[in-house]
Amino acid sequence: MRRGQISLEFMFIFAIMVIMLAYSIDNISFSSNSASQQALLVQISLEEKNFANVISNTISQVYAQGPGAKATGYVRLVYLRDSKMLKKAFGMNNPYIFITYDGGVNITVINSTTPSLNFEGPNKNIFWSPSLYPGTLYNDSAVWNATFRSSITVNGTTVYGLRFIPENLSSTVRVIVEWNPSISELWSFDSSKGELRININPGG
Template sequence: MRRGQISLEFMLVFGILLILMVYSVNNITFQSGSPSTENLRIQVSLEEKALANAISGTVSQVYAQGAGAKATSYVKLTFLRNPQYLSSGLGITGPQIFISYANGTYVTVTGNGYVPIMKGGNKTVFWSRALYSKTLYNDSQVWSPSGSITVNTTTMYGIVIDPTTIPAVLKVVVMWDPASTDSWVYDPNLGELKITINPGG
């Protein structure tokens, strides 16, 4: 084999490796418009939906059992507890997790540059139906720590959570207490979301 052929083959292999390296760097750095940024957005959305499903499922379980019932569920989270993932995937700054309730659980990520979209392929607000039919997003007293978002002209109140305070496995505790009022409290020290329902209250 001639020396010129060896050099040509070497340059071809080197060029392919260089292209692969650039693609890998794009994946790691989550550059805007790269496939990895879109994948990251999808992963965040899937976790938002999974969290909404877990909360609604636990609320439904307690509601089905009746007064005095209590249930606990655990939700493993990776992307919703990482501000860098949230900022890179959603194109926002200062990300916060927002949770509210109206006949089911709403979960979204808010922040600077956030646009609430409830339908379509670019959805940013996720909802999961529950058996407990009650609207709570219009009551600012239910939530702690309390915050709000505006969807069209409607103000929705709910819990606002700093993602850095969310543990790898979030504990969700739901109880039906006839002597209490509806309340949703997130304890950052315990990494626990405690929900009290009272269908008659």
């Protein structure tokens, strides 16, 4: 009786260990729809949203202060600058980050070979952060500095913005926004300094 009880307890513990081992293997394999992949997607989504918020909030601050105003924001990046993580999370071969502006900042991770946007659902890959500045810039190619300028097609519409491969981004990106009425609206990026520079010029 006692030996049988010990045997049952041993089998129960062994079964639990096998289940935990199987879960652990799945959790580090990043296989499709695994717990690890979903957790990674959440972390990347949070980082995308935070990046968009920092840019939008800095633009709002400058817009609220008026011409001549200048403000700086900082954002730390971990996942968006790691192409391996993006590949594992989205199952993409050549992921890149695309940023544009339409009354707020849109930021997304896109596959360079077959770009697609998912605005909702478990595969959502684009995040929008509203700003006080109501400008519409995605349809103006001149706003985006040529070095990182790119475009994608969304529902037949050409959308312009800045494109970054993950390795372009530093661990801390400095977002510098100013309202200089003397120059045109412009978004540019200096990868050597990790600086995203934006000039707003409402009505200019």
